[in-house]
Amino acid sequence: MSEIRTVAPTPPMPPGTNNVVAVDGASMVFNEGHSNQVDALCDIDLVIRPGEFVSLIGPSGCGKSTLLRLIANLLSPTSGTVLVNGKSAHQARLEQDYGMAFQQSGLFEWRTVEKNIELPLELKGWKKAARRQRSAEMLELVKLSDFAQHMPWQLSGGMQQRVAIARALAAHPALLLMDEPFGALDEMTREHMQAELLRICAAAATTVVFVTHSIPEAVYLSSRVVVMSARPGRITDIIDVPLGGDRGEDTREDDSFYKLITEVREALRGSETGGPSDGSSDGVRGIEDR
């Protein structure tokens, strides 16, 4: 039996605090009462403070994407509460308090790059001149100013994903929710995009919740890594990543970087339920070591 590690205590939450995300005792059950009932999430507590970069990592089916969708209010929890910016997640969604990016960039192919970035502003009722100005700023931030009038399909995968990030941040949300945004990119592009994301989020002072199944990605990006286990989806560990705010290519070579990767990997192994691993591989299903 692998030992299940004690869950790190969530930081104390004084009343009137300005937590960006506060998930309290949230559970999610799909198809409740049917033979195909799935306990996707069980009794989740998670608090995220301003400026944090929190990664959710775990094996396939651990509910990390479901947890992200609870925060985004794209799903409602079966029980428990989710607060975003001190409001109910529903209210926060209505007020567009967060931006979201997915694995597929999901750009609208009939809109130019510029018009794609303007989409959330358009839905907020911004005037055309203000939209144009903001999208120009965002394009500069993601270094794609020369491509404003291009159509999305004329851009590479990495560039498309940068446009998607610019779109997610266009309305200057306090919170950015990302669901494996770099999962479809090649390794070189991916590392470049990770560095870009850190730069962009630092510039925009954005809090990020980031779903991934790559351990180095989680460690490189995060201030905290939330380790989850499957069936039922639970948080088994929360690991602080004290690599500092100024991370570059050297960080990936650093000893402490490798130590943290090992720590997350062991936490993931410990989170595997159902007895010892099969011995042939020390990887956890659905987790990438690269």
Next chain:
Amino acid sequence: MFAISLVLVASLWELYKFLGPEDGGEIFGWPVFPRSGARSMPHTWEMVQRLFDPEVRGNDRPIWFAVAGYAWYTFRMALAGLFFGSLLGVALAVVMSRFRVIERGLLPYVIASQTVPLIALAPQFAALGGNWDLPKWTWVAALGAFLAFFPISISTLRGLSSPAPSSLELMDSYAAGWWVTLRKLRFPSAVPYMVPGFKLAATAAVIGVIVSEVSTGVRGVGFAALTYAQAATSDPAKVYAAVFGAALLGLAMFGIVVAAEAVIMRNRPRDATA
């Protein structure tokens, strides 16, 4: 390319006329070979020549001019049919995609509507509106619309449900309602699916109008084909003037949709056409 294929078709026609049996042929008692006599298959040059002869004796209006007039009338009715058919087709698709219950209830009727024998019903259909004092051509156009809405409705319905789940989640994350999502996401996503539907609808509208002209006596190119055909024994080339008119009309309608496609789809990726 079109010119080359036209020459090819004409050559085939003349080749068969040269080789084929005058009074048709049979294999084991089955009538297989069509007749190639002058009455059934006039020479292509006779057909073309006939276009420049007067429509009826004692009138110097050449037949091509008369047919062009008929075709223009039919064209306008078919265009009206396509227009109202599109409105109906898109509206039905939107309602069906909005409410699954309505889709299940309505779709069988939509499909059944296309198997109604149009020729037989056209006069009754026109008679229905007898009290409303509408000109007859509106009913002919309505029957064009009746055939045109179907492919548009089916292709639009398919297109409206084409957006990726993550795109729908994105609109959800913006707290965008049903109407905004329809306008900003579902409808633009549906366009590549709608284009082939409109191509089918354009020709269907022409067929609907021509067929119902025959049974309602509205004087378009279908009516011309019918009256010319009555003279086919003595003047076999004449009926082909109407056939050419109808064919050009169909091509013109199709061409309008293709031109619209080129404009609407100019910024789309090449492989997006469904």
